[in-house]
Amino acid sequence: MRDRDRGVVTRRAVLRAWFGPPALGAVLYGAISLPLGVLDLGCVCLVLPVTAVPAVRSRLRPPGSACPGAPLTDGLSALATGHRWLAARLLGAWVTAPPAPARPLTIRPARPPDTRPPGPLAWARLARAADPAAPWRTVLYLLLKLPLAVVMFWVWAPCWAWAAVLISFPAWWRALPPWLDSDLWRQPHRGPLRLGALPLDVWPNCLLVTAAGVLLLLAAPWVNRVVLVDGLLVRALLGRSEKDRLRESRALAVDGSTAALRRIERDLHDGAQAQLVALAMKLGMAREELTAGARDEALTLIEAAHGDAKQALVELRDLARGIHPAALDDGLALALETLAARSAIPVELRVDLPERPAPAIETIAYFGAAELLANAAKHSGARRVTLTVRPVGPNRLCLAAADDGTGGARTDGGGLAGLIDRVRTVEGRVFVDSPAGGPTVVRVELPVRP
């Protein structure tokens, strides 16, 4: 699983970062950074001012559109997408795109499309109307790319170059004319090449230089990792900003609560309401039987109605617990004890919380634990589960569930995805380590106060 920008990290991704494709990717990225940087600078310096010319812009604008310069932001976001793709494929830095700029909200009645050529201030208005930062952050990145590529080039290119030079030393040192010597070593010509007292232009010794070259070659991929700095820049400038993240987590929270309300309505409709209608029906029939004098039929109906009433109580109690378990009022530890006692498989519970978290966090932790225990019981065939809650660092707690089942937990759908979404609404993180066949460990980190 890749190390995506979702707050979900797996052990395998960490292992793979040390070997294999990332090294090759870094080399490739470094190689194309320089030409790309030139291209980006060209785009910014030539295309942008050209599109600022009103005549060009009015021709570029699609007929009837109210947003001048829309093709411009499209071009910028296309460039940004390209850079993000390169960073993802070659550097392994998966950066989520910022949300598309929202259309400017018109509260006043729509005016007819503006057919005047947009003036110089239209740029500023465009930036304010759309998501304010995104196009400008992209332009900043495009401007910075070339200087950064040049700086990085002077770090990694000499490494490779010197490695090639040193390794091939035995092949060409004889061809070195004497005066080139002194230029290379920046010392007055001292006769044959030497390393201190060791002459290098003698057959066995020149292999030392080759060895040095080989060492340099081995180190070169690591030096090439300096291009990861570009990946950081991509994440900072072309990824989501803090505001985007907050907006997204707010949307998640609202959607989550809407979905929860819909579930409650459906549970009430199909469960308790149906039971109460059946109950009322049976009591109505019982009354008629009684007035008609048929005692036995009335008794049967009343017994059935009694059963319906008790069933309705059970359903309502379960529903209430699904909305807010009463035990949570007394603290997370007590609620988790009740949860552990009701679980189908034996649960070893260890709760160590010096202070009570905020109620919202307790609720998320409780339902998260319920989800994890249910998954362990339903899918993994585990025989025991260990549930621990302990503080990690200031203002953070960690809820961990470890089971000895068959693993293979999936985070892309179902309850675990819902848990991840809920945790993200409070800026928490979920770590899932569930190799197929092996034990599953899920850690949920939450702030103590959101």
Next chain:
Amino acid sequence: MRVVVAEDSALLRDGLVHLLTRRGHRVLAAVPDADALLAAVAADPPEIAVVDIRLPPTRTHEGLMAAMTLRREHPEVAVLLLSQYVETRYARHLLSGPCEGVGYLLKDRVADVSDFIDALSRVAAGGTVLDPEVVSQLMGASRRAGPLETLTTREREVLELMAQGRSNGAIAAGLVLSQASVEKHISAIFGKLGLPPSGTDHRRVLAVLRYLESQE
């Protein structure tokens, strides 16, 4: 009476079957979804079909759609729709087609067994039955309008019962009036609201409903 029941909650389905059987009606089929309903009616047409509006798979308004299909393909089969909630637009939709032998009731009415059986008989006989809750919502919405305020309290009560699909005799019995005074009230109502006098009960319901909706 021969009845087909379509209801997805097994508890309610069995309850309805039990209730109908005890009252001497014959339940030809009790089905859990709309397709089974249409198949059952096609196989052995009943006199009336009792249909829940919310049926699988999406549980939104499959029952309503099936009822409209039934009205088109088997016009001799009356349809009584049951719903957990009052949705005036469902009532409107239902009454947009031919509305002899059409009814819309809340499931709560099932608790009053005699009233339910009475409504069932009226719909099977070709009348139109609307839940009092639907009618009062419509009337409450149009209270803002002018002409309804010109009605006296008595006339408004008569109007409500008329909109529920009651006959003159039933209105007289319900309000403890003589049939003659009920008829007088009705013609006064029609006069004040500017509606043409209509003959049969269900046409009356239609006229009143259309009037009430236009006032919303």
